[in-house]
Amino acid sequence: MGYKVAVAGATGNVGREMLDILAERRFPVSEVVALASSRSIGTEVSFGDKILKCRHLDTYDFSDTDICLMSAGGDVAREWAPRIGATGCVVIDNSSAWRMDPDVPLVVPEVNADAAAGFTKKHIIANPNCSTAQLVVALKPLHDAAKIKRVVVSTYQSVSGAGKEGMDELFSQTRSVFVSDPLESKKFPKRIAFNLIPQIDVFMEDGFTKEEWKMVVETKKILDPKIKLVATCVRVPVFIGHSEAINIEFENPLSPDEARDILREAPGVLVIDKHEPGGYITPHEAAGEDATYISRIRDDPTVENGLVLWCVSDNLRKGAALNAVQIAEVLANRKLITPKQKAA
Template sequence: MGYRVVVAGATGNVGREMINILAEREFPIDEIAVLASSRSQGDQIEYGETGKQLTVKNIEHFDPAGWDIALFAIGSEATKVYAPKFAAAGCVVIDNSSLYRMDPDVPLIVPEVNPDAIDGYKARNIIANPNCSTAQMVVALKPLHDKATVKRVVVATYQSVSGAGKQGMDELFEQSRNIFVGDPATPVKFTKQIAFNVIPHIDSFLEDGTTKEEWKMVAETKKILDPKVKVTATCVRVPVFVGHSEALNIEFENEISAEEAQSILREAPGVMLVDKREDGGYVTPVECVGDYATFISRVREDSTVDNGLSLWCVSDNLRKGAALNAVQIAELLGRRHLKKAD
């Protein structure tokens, strides 16, 4: 016996990935409903590679009573309206927006990192999915933290334009084409030209000079991994369509060598270590697209700090950074609490 599952925001980048991953992982589903705004009502979406066509329904008129799990990818404003309605009807909401991430009554989950925290979902009947850049970083940090205790992390991100949605991807494509033909590359979605450029600015600026994206990485890592961990981040948008990269510098309380770290990461859940010290012996964003793993490369010791390591971390932000993590949360929820499919 399977679940009755809703995907809200089904026509967006993340929503479509959620549908694909549900099919790929053969999530036990008796019935699936795909929802979006009235603009997309009646559109057809293919359910993975099954050939089955799903008709998009208007979320405004959808009755969530009797449905088990809702995967939300509709942004904070719409989530504020619909998540409490679904949760009150008994449908557990797994939300990809930032709205509930720091709510103390809402668990913020990365299944490889803090699965036990999901037990608190009943307080609101809502579970939060972390920010894309945070998700892959904590997957990399968790096994090392268990071994040597992470004290401080300095991270620089190289985030793809798909993190800004379809508009971001379209802008990179259009600007690149315009530059080749000599037309102006006028920014609309981003604050500056993104084609053949990098922009050290994601989300809004805060009073202390950090951006909200950088703040999310700090606050969410503390909630998911350990409140004692110190994090400082510089988040940068780069002209890559899909796949976020991160350069991590990690200071530990206890001694850990690069060789030990490699051995730990090689066996860590959700991690794929590709670390050959030769030309091409590392993973780049292009190679991670469509994959489930968080790839780790360039593991090395940092001689400028006691117990320091540096590493390179790459993941498909539409998958582990969003859709995959949401489906993994649903799988965890089913195993630990709903158990309909047993």
């Protein structure tokens, strides 16, 4: 018997990816329900070869639903996740609302799948930030091998991380440049077409942005609270795919060849690392793929026991939708939840 799964925020970029990935990976479902806000009721979305009509989140009865994959924003998650969890339905939430709650597991299955068992306190599991997800997938096997002391990461994050509005703004601004129309910036604080913006999310009192703070605290919660990490997060004019330049300092020696061999065996990782023109992965090639790609592994000569690497992943998939479905698979495969009996 399969699981009844609801997807909240089904009309957004990540919600649609969730539906696609549930179908692609043949997650054992008895029924899939698409949920959205009032303005999207009746909107059609695809699930495999089926067409689903969106229903209203506010009026949906979760009492016979097993899992809710939620990508409806932080405000909705804060209001609805506890209500949904109270019905016995496990919420896997993609927003930042519950990530740092001590009673809510923050899970990347390749890194800390065992933590998922802690969902029972609130029936909520949090998905990490998209930039954190790929980072910890890359760091985990190296941390196990040589113990990471410090990480310096610079991100190059695609506009899809800001939702459909971000993608639309890059498209419209790019078109405006070519036809000499005036450029409008609504979603981003500065022009994004043919430009870079060294700000993602709001600024905090210490001068870091909230996105940079998320990478620090989420990595500590998922991987190891002793790791020191500093991040600079940059929005780039790429539609899909986040890239990261990562400098890692270890307690113990680890050569580039050893790191390469370790990463080749690591779950969720693909190493493409030829030291020649084009012998690396870019976000264009990673779009639509499930793996976290690692390239350009080399020594960092400025510190003892240091490595540098390049990390690329599809932020809509591993950074969001795929990770959520993988968490659902952990719940099912480990029999942490069983399907509810259908109401008579």
